Amino acid sequence: xxxxxxxxxxxxxxxxxxxxxxxxxxxxxxxxxxxxxxxxxxxxxxxxxxxxxxxxxxxxxxxxxxxxxxxxxxxxxxxxxxxxxxxxxxxxxxxxxxxxxxxxxxxxxxxxxxxxxxxxxxxxxxxxxxxxxxxxxxxxxxxxxxxxxxxxxxxxxxxxxxxxxxxxxxxxxxxxxxxxxxxxxxxxxxxxxx
Numbered sequence: 001x002x003x004x005x006x007x008x009x010x011x012x013x014x015x016x017x018x019x020x021x022x023x024x025x026x027x028x029x030x031x032x033x034x035x036x037x038x039x040x041x042x043x044x045x046x047x048x049x050x051x052x053x054x055x056x057x058x059x060x061x062x063x064x065x066x067x068x069x070x071x072x073x074x075x076x077x078x079x080x081x082x083x084x085x086x087x088x089x090x091x092x093x094x095x096x097x098x099x100x101x102x103x104x105x106x107x108x109x110x111x112x113x114x115x116x117x118x119x120x121x122x123x124x125x126x127x128x129x130x131x132x133x134x135x136x137x138x139x140x141x142x143x144x145x146x147x148x149x150x151x152x153x154x155x156x157x158x159x160x161x162x163x164x165x166x167x168x169x170x171x172x173x174x175x176x177x178x179x180x181x182x183x184x185x186x187x188x189x190x191x192x193x194x
Contacts, residue, residue, distance in 0.1 A: 002178060003113060004130040006171045010109075011134030012164035013074055014102050016142055017043060020157050021095065023146070028154035029088055043095040050103025058104075063112035064176075065102055071169050073101030078161040085155075116179055 024042055025031045031039070057066065077097035080090050110119065110127070115121065145156035152159055 002171060002175050004126060006109065006168070007106075007127055007130045008134045009164050009168045009171060010102075011076075011131055011138050012142075012160060013168060014105075014137055015135060016157060016161055016164070017095070017098055019139060020142055020146065024157050025091060029091065039091065039095055042092060043099045046096045046099030047103050048099075050100035054107070058108070058111075059148070061109045063115070066108040067112060067172060070101050070103070070108065071104040071165075071172060073097055074105075075165040075169060077101055078158070078165045080156040081161065086157070093120035095192050116182065118129060127154060149151075 021043060022036050025036045025039055026033065054066070061069075074097070077094045080094045081096070083090055084094070113119065113123075142157055142160050145151050145160065146154055147154065
């Protein structure tokens with residue numbers, strides 16, 4: 001269940017900027033379309049760069065380390081967006097950090113999980129179903145909040161991203177604790193059987 005929730009939250013972190021960052025820059029920041037096109041190019045360019053760099057880094061860093069780095073970078077990127085009203089230029093930095101920060105989270109998490117459990121067709125289908133379900137819900141939540149001034153209007157996208165980033169870290173911490181508990185339980189059980 002923790003894995004399902006982790007990937008469910010991951011969709012909010014990755015898909016929300018993909019779908020709403022351009023709208024946010026145009027409607028809230030009042031940026032011209034040319035600047036917004038460049039902003040999205042920065043976001044997707046750093047995302048692509050992060051995935052490309054993730055391949056050699058995966059030989060050097062453990063999956064858990066990569067996930068922690070990704071979570072911290074993504075959280076910093078989204079917390080920075082809280083300052084976007086006063087510092088519009090911070091949107092460029094946030095987009096670049098968000099792109100690179102989430103680039104390897106999906107793969108690194110799957111690799112990290114495979115160290116504890118066997119990734120069967122059933123496990124894969126649960127992960128994919130969770131992602132698909134989130135892709136249906138996420139636009140409904142963010143899109144509806146985007147149009148409601150009482151909850152922040154376009155800034156509600158930022159609030160959803162910041163909340164999702166913190167929840168993502170909390171879920172990963174829970175996964176770490178559960179994995180440690182599970183390993184200890186298995187070790188104690190093996191010792192008592194012998």
